[in-house]
Amino acid sequence: MSFSGEVKEEIARHSAGARHCQLAELAAIVQLGCHIGKDSNGKTALLFNSDNEALQRKYFTLLKKTFNIGTLSELDDDKAWDLLQALKFVDANGILHSFSEPISPLLLKQSCCKRAYLRGAYLSIGSMSDPKGSYHLELVCDNIDQANQICEIMADFDLEGRIIERKKHFVVYMKESGSIVDFLNVIDANVALMEMENDRILKEVRNSVNRRVNCEAANITKTVNASAKQIAEIELLRDRYGLFNLPANLREMAEVRLEHPDATLAELGEFLSPPVGKSGVNHRLRRLSEIAQGL
Numbered sequence: 001m002s003f004s005g006e007v008k009e010e011i012a013r014h015s016a017g018a019r020h021c022q023l024a025e026l027a028a029i030v031q032l033g034c035h036i037g038k039d040s041n042g043k044t045a046l047l048f049n050s051d052n053e054a055l056q057r058k059y060f061t062l063l064k065k066t067f068n069i070g071t072l073s074e075l076d077d078d079k080a081w082d083l084l085q086a087l088k089f090v091d092a093n094g095i096l097h098s099f100s101e102p103i104s105p106l107l108l109k110q111s112c113c114k115r116a117y118l119r120g121a122y123l124s125i126g127s128m129s130d131p132k133g134s135y136h137l138e139l140v141c142d143n144i145d146q147a148n149q150i151c152e153i154m155a156d157f158d159l160e161g162r163i164i165e166r167k168k169h170f171v172v173y174m175k176e177s178g179s180i181v182d183f184l185n186v187i188d189a190n191v192a193l194m195e196m197e198n199d200r201i202l203k204e205v206r207n208s209v210n211r212r213v214n215c216e217a218a219n220i221t222k223t224v225n226a227s228a229k230q231i232a233e234i235e236l237l238r239d240r241y242g243l244f245n246l247p248a249n250l251r252e253m254a255e256v257r258l259e260h261p262d263a264t265l266a267e268l269g270e271f272l273s274p275p276v277g278k279s280g281v282n283h284r285l286r287r288l289s290e291i292a293q294g295l
Ligand SMILES: [Zn+2]
Pocket: 018, 020, 021, 022, 110, 111, 112, 113, 114, 116
């Protein structure tokens, strides 16, 4: 199962104790996860937008808990009306509002209910990428009012959701790992949160080890390449020119380099008598190289 699917499974199993939270979560699922249409019998019904099983399970669980009803799809009965009234989709005048309108603030007065709403929203229209790869979480809304409301609720938890328009939808998204972890905390996806944090730590450690290994490897390669070139030039000098024809300090340098092909410049300096610093070694090797290239 995808990481996103695991998050949904986890929050579908989560059960809010208080009725106010249950109603807020149910409102999110009805508003964002359902639409009114005709069922297979041609009757007006509340239909799911997706076939996500975790979402459907959560919906039926909440129906059972809040209204003690097993299923509800057809809308022309009293139970359906009671439900829509409790979720404030039906106003005091008995008028049914469109699901595309924002949820009534009466359902979102308490912080626990805002969390429940976001949980229902993620279950209905959310998804996220596997944090082993990149970081991305999004909620795909049908219209800008829904997207704005979700951002406002997120802001109450210091979470910054951004909105982008995509193919006639308004997508609330987050790309920063810290915000995504905080969002998982808000919707009570604690197992997913731990998994993501572990991956995040592993990834950071791995990156820092890789950086160090790469850096050391690059330095070694550089030293080895430079040494190989210097040795080739010194051998050319030896064979075509004769090391004994070089000034004493350069001859000593050439011999030390041939004897210690793996040594760094600093180490080579130690082998000279008297010892010479890195820049002195560098200077002598450059002189040797110039003479060799003159041949
Ligand atoms: Zn509540």
